Amino acid sequence: MNLEHKLEEILMRVEKPARYIGGELNSIKKNTSEELTRFAFCFPDRYEIGMSYMGLQILYHHLNRTDHTYCERVFAPAADMENEMRQANLPLFTLETKTPLREMDIVGFTLQYELSYTNILNMLDLSGIPIRREMRDETSPLIIAGGPCAFNPEPLADFLDVVLVGDGEELLPEICRRYGLWKRSGLVKEAFLKEICTLRGVYIPSFYEPFYSDEGLYAGYQKRIHEAPDRVLKAIVSDIEAIDFPVKNIVPLIEVVHDRAVVEIFRGCTRGCRFCQAGMIYRPVRERSKETIHKLALEQLRNSGHQELSLLSLSTSDHSEFEAMVTALMEDCKREQISLSLPSLRLDHFSFKVLEEIQGVRKSGLTFAPEAGTQRLRDVINKNLTEEEILSALDQAIDLGWNSVKLYFMIGLPTETQEDLDGIVDLARHIMELAHKKSDHNKGRFNVTVSVSKFVPKPFTPFMWCAQDTTEAFDQKHFYLKDRLKKIKGVTYRYHDSFTSHLEAIMARGDRRIGALLYAAWEKGCRFDAWTEYFRSDIWKALLEDYSIGTNHPSVSEIPTDAPLPWDVIDCGVSNAFLRQEYESALKGYATPDCRYGCNDCGINAYTPCPWGGVL
Amino acid sequence: MNRYVFRFTKTGSMRFISHLDLQRLFRRMFKRLEVELMYSKGYNPHPKMNIAQPLSLGFESNSEYLEIETEKSYDIIDMIKRGNEALTEGIVLTAGIEAVPSPKNLSSIVEYAEYAVCLPTGGLLISNEALDYFNSQKSIIVNKRDKKTKKKVEKDVKHLIYRLTWTQTDENELRIHTILRAASNEVLNPMLLMEALCESVGISFEQETCRIVRTDLYCLEDGILIPLLDFCGSGKEGLYEKRKEK
Ligand code: SF4
Numbered sequence: 001m002n003l004e005h006k007l008e009e010i011l012m013r014v015e016k017p018a019r020y021i022g023g024e025l026n027s028i029k030k031n032t033s034e035e036l037t038r039f040a041f042c043f044p045d046r047y048e049i050g051m052s053y054m055g056l057q058i059l060y061h062h063l064n065r066t067d068h069t070y071c072e073r074v075f076a077p078a079a080d081m082e083n084e085m086r087q088a089n090l091p092l093f094t095l096e097t098k099t100p101l102r103e104m105d106i107v108g109f110t111l112q113y114e115l116s117y118t119n120i121l122n123m124l125d126l127s128g129i130p131i132r133r134e135m136r137d138e139t140s141p142l143i144i145a146g147g148p149c150a151f152n153p154e155p156l157a158d159f160l161d162v163v164l165v166g167d168g169e170e171l172l173p174e175i176c177r178r179y180g181l182w183k184r185s186g187l188v189k190e191a192f193l194k195e196i197c198t199l200r201g202v203y204i205p206s207f208y209e210p211f212y213s214d215e216g217l218y219a220g221y222q223k224r225i226h227e228a229p230d231r232v233l234k235a236i237v238s239d240i241e242a243i244d245f246p247v248k249n250i251v252p253l254i255e256v257v258h259d260r261a262v263v264e265i266f267r268g269c270t271r272g273c274r275f276c277q278a279g280m281i282y283r284p285v286r287e288r289s290k291e292t293i294h295k296l297a298l299e300q301l302r303n304s305g306h307q308e309l310s311l312l313s314l315s316t317s318d319h320s321e322f323e324a325m326v327t328a329l330m331e332d333c334k335r336e337q338i339s340l341s342l343p344s345l346r347l348d349h350f351s352f353k354v355l356e357e358i359q360g361v362r363k364s365g366l367t368f369a370p371e372a373g374t375q376r377l378r379d380v381i382n383k384n385l386t387e388e389e390i391l392s393a394l395d396q397a398i399d400l401g402w403n404s405v406k407l408y409f410m411i412g413l414p415t416e417t418q419e420d421l422d423g424i425v426d427l428a429r430h431i432m433e434l435a436h437k438k439s440d441h442n443k444g445r446f447n448v449t450v451s452v453s454k455f456v457p458k459p460f461t462p463f464m465w466c467a468q469d470t471t472e473a474f475d476q477k478h479f480y481l482k483d484r485l486k487k488i489k490g491v492t493y494r495y496h497d498s499f500t501s502h503l504e505a506i507m508a509r510g511d512r513r514i515g516a517l518l519y520a521a522w523e524k525g526c527r528f529d530a531w532t533e534y535f536r537s538d539i540w541k542a543l544l545e546d547y548s549i550g551t552n553h554p555s556v557s558e559i560p561t562d563a564p565l566p567w568d569v570i571d572c573g574v575s576n577a578f579l580r581q582e583y584e585s586a587l588k589g590y591a592t593p594d595c596r597y598g599c600n601d602c603g604i605n606a607y608t609p610c611p612w613g614g615v616l
Numbered sequence: 617m618n619r620y621v622f623r624f625t626k627t628g629s630m631r632f633i634s635h636l637d638l639q640r641l642f643r644r645m646f647k648r649l650e651v652e653l654m655y656s657k658g659y660n661p662h663p664k665m666n667i668a669q670p671l672s673l674g675f676e677s678n679s680e681y682l683e684i685e686t687e688k689s690y691d692i693i694d695m696i697k698r699g700n701e702a703l704t705e706g707i708v709l710t711a712g713i714e715a716v717p718s719p720k721n722l723s724s725i726v727e728y729a730e731y732a733v734c735l736p737t738g739g740l741l742i743s744n745e746a747l748d749y750f751n752s753q754k755s756i757i758v759n760k761r762d763k764k765t766k767k768k769v770e771k772d773v774k775h776l777i778y779r780l781t782w783t784q785t786d787e788n789e790l791r792i793h794t795i796l797r798a799a800s801n802e803v804l805n806p807m808l809l810m811e812a813l814c815e816s817v818g819i820s821f822e823q824e825t826c827r828i829v830r831t832d833l834y835c836l837e838d839g840i841l842i843p844l845l846d847f848c849g850s851g852k853e854g855l856y857e858k859r860k861e862k
Contacts, residue, residue: 253630306647
């Protein structure tokens with residue numbers, strides 16, 4: 001029985017079979033010829049999650065617009081599908097042409113969050129591709145990965161042939177083009193790796209060998225091949241206005257997390273929050289002009305029939321033409337009955353006018369992310385948002401008829417004390433008091449949701465040397481907050497499991513030896529670790545014990561600022577000196593102003609122009 | 617006000633998308649065509665668009681029906697042509713008609729559905745006597761799952777079967793043609809009937825390998841079955857048959 005036939009039978013039994021059929025509007029069908037480089041874009045989570053991710057649409061477009069490469073999509077099958085596939089001996093396949101992954105040229109994974117790593121191992125296994133690099137041979141597809149987590153690729157180094165660091169729009173098609181030439185050359189795989197290892201953004205794990213101290217600490221790395229660069233600088237697209245952005249997006253047939261047109265308005269961020277990895281690794285800020293954004297948005301809407309438009313960036317209001325852009329978009333959306341959603345707005349007078357306009361009577365989604373409870377700690381993390389600003393924004397919001405607000409905080413931040421936890425409670429209380437004072441304006445009940453996440457130290461941030469709280473400490477803080485917040489009427493408190501954050505830190509800052517832990521976890525059945533219902537804390541806890549990863553493990557404890565770091569081999573463009581200086585300022589409680597008030601010498605402008613210093 | 621009725625297919629892997637998915641697909645299609653649908657009144661207005669009879673997930677169909685209401689008038693042929701460019705493989709508009717506005721929507725006038733079924737017999741030739749016996753029973757009992765209690769209950773569905781005929785071309789497959797009750801308050805799922813038939817003639821039944829294609833929907837006029845599209849347009853004027861593409 002052939003693959004398609006087997007598949008049809010299986011699809012009659014599984015949940016949401018349309019996850020596995022492809023055939024969506026604007027998905028690409030190419031004639032598969034020998035000349036084409038066949039690329040499988042793998043998102044290591046479910047279809048509904050992966051199809052809501054804009055990066056997939058961007059790279060799908062950039063690969064398929066070439067005539068040398070055909071990019072197809074693959075997602076992690078859900079548990080019921082996995083069982084069926086294993087029983088029927090059905091290998092993992094691409095959605096577009098139902099080609100088994102092991103017959104593809106390149107299998108590429110996007111690394112969006114650490115807790116998807118076991119899915120990568122599982123997807124390789126479901127494809128019949130040996131998981132460990134050393135078990136693969138010349139006939140195996142090239143296994144590559146990219147995305148934000150690729151900035152510390154070491155935990156996955158044993159499984160990957162190539163890691164792409166930085167912007168993929170130019171680099172990925174170039175790798176595929178060269179792959180096609182190499183395929184016809186008859187040379188061995190190693191020759192191809194040697195050829196591409198000099199391209200900016202390409203890291204070949206097998207060309208580098210980490211070594212460890214007698215105490216078992218990471219101590220540095222050796223190059224195995226002299227052609228390989230000493231450090232791998234991330235790939236940078238200097239001008240995003242000049243490169244294509246997709247306007248014929250694939251439109252999912254089933255409901256996904258975000259079913260909407262999306263335009264990336266800029267990449268990067270000038271604010272410099274010290275816990276935020278995205279704010280560092282995506283530097284410098286690169287904008288699209290408001291005209292381009294407008295044009296892209298309309299074209300996307302026309303080609304998809306979507307009813308919603310969203311703008312993508314780390315901080316929407318920071319676009320230099322924000323007001324004019326939003327005013328123009330709003331007009332068009334209103335006329336075409338498209339709902340416009342503007343995430344991460346700074347709540348000033350203009351934003352309220354906009355929200356009033358686009359949300360009308362159905363007011364929703366007023367959110368603030370103070371991240372910390374006191375001004376002192378907000379200065380430490382460089383989050384430039386004061387209590388006065390929050391309260392005055394809420395004052396307006398209540399007048400305009402909003403009756404709920406969501407606040408996002410992080411606990412376990414460096415230097416945090418009990419006072420900072422009290423600060424969270426106080427802020428929630430002050431908001432409720434304000435709401436009561438104004439209750440004649442506001443007849444209904446007011447609601448504050450306090451959502452608390454846990455600090456995870458991330459590579460290439462000023463806090464990359466910091467310890468993470470133990471799960472016990474997190475839990476204590478959680479109960480402390482819970483006890484106090486539940487006494488305030490109208491406050492809802494949200495909190496997530498501490499142990500997953502602990503694992504996240506281990507994978508985020510781990511070295512190459514974490515690969516063995518991942519492999520063992522996968523072998524014991526761990527999948528979809530980011531899903532509460534599938535997360536096997538029992539297995540993970542036992543494994544951490546087996547691998548003696550305790551609270552003093554370097555991935556979760558404090559690291560001296562002069563110690564070698566597992567991700568030293570990667571260069572994100574922002575200098576270590578800058579990160580160290582930011583860390584010192586943090587410990588002293590000094591804030592660093594937004595770059596737009598003056599360049600802070602992060603170092604990225606040594607590699608690409610950065611015009612933002614002092615523009616305000 | 618204008619009312620348009622379309623006939624469309626749902627074949628190939630598109631049989632795995634749900635009724636809700638299909639509604640979303642058509643909403644987006646009309647959005648792309650810039651066809652403005654009328655909206656219902658109220659706090660949560662929804663577009664006046666209706667699919668005649670939900671098709672079970674996994675069934676294919678040659679003849680499904682969709683109706684819309686619009687304020688402006690549109691060219692039906694143009695809508696079908698451009699609509700097919702905005703749809704995906706397997707979902708094809710094959711005919712359309714400008715219908716008389718009606719207080720009753722399609723869902724409420726459908727009475728019967730016609731199906732073509734391919735039943736694998738696992739190398740057995742089924743005798744005509746065995747099939748005749750099944751068909752001529754006084755009552756035909758199926759095992760239906762009760763919606764509330766989730767328990768299987770036996771139900772006589774003889775009166776819901778309008779027609780049931782068969783041909784066996786080789787020892788691996790039985791082809792069945794059947795017309796079953798499909799009114800909004802009384803429906804017989806062909807899968808249940810096939811299960812009962814298999815049991816009666818002594819072959820094993822598997823849902824996954826039983827292929828069902830809905831071939832048309834009918835309403836009833838003076839005891840005669842009339843295909844839905846013919847019923848909606850008085851006569852055949854305005855009917856547009858899409859040429860089969862290669
Ligand atoms: S180069 Fe200067 S302005 Fe540009 S991101 Fe770095 S610190 Fe900010």
